[in-house]
Amino acid sequence: MKRQEMLTVFLLGGFGYGLCEIVWRGYTHPTMFLLGGVCLVCLYAGNKRYCLLPFALRCVCGGIVITSLELVTGSIVNILLGMNVWDYSDMPLNLYGQVCPQFLLAWILLCVPALFLCKKIALIFGNTFMK
Numbered sequence: 001m002k003r004q005e006m007l008t009v010f011l012l013g014g015f016g017y018g019l020c021e022i023v024w025r026g027y028t029h030p031t032m033f034l035l036g037g038v039c040l041v042c043l044y045a046g047n048k049r050y051c052l053l054p055f056a057l058r059c060v061c062g063g064i065v066i067t068s069l070e071l072v073t074g075s076i077v078n079i080l081l082g083m084n085v086w087d088y089s090d091m092p093l094n095l096y097g098q099v100c101p102q103f104l105l106a107w108i109l110l111c112v113p114a115l116f117l118c119k120k121i122a123l124i125f126g127n128t129f130m131k
Helices: 003-025 030-049 055-080 101-124
Strands: none
Touching: 003 030, 003 101, 030 055, 030 101, 055 101
């Protein structure tokens, strides 16, 4: 992946993730910009590498990747550093208050537009192999 391509994907992911948080919760945190950038870079790279897999499976895998990154980020930001950016302790089946199945489902659904965005970005940068 070219540096400009990765930077573009990272920035779009950061702004998009922050925007989703603002729409959903009414506010965001700077660490969510970083998390969103990393999430979209991972989705983009995975979508390029596994472009032959069915779209629905790529969405499910994307949701799992985002949830995993949220768990790692939450463990560092919320538990280790005590920043308390989010807490899902009141949600059923949560894991350490950092992730829960309800948001896994939301991330899977949000992967639909995110993967279409990845495809558009790939086309802009001359990568025609994404489906």
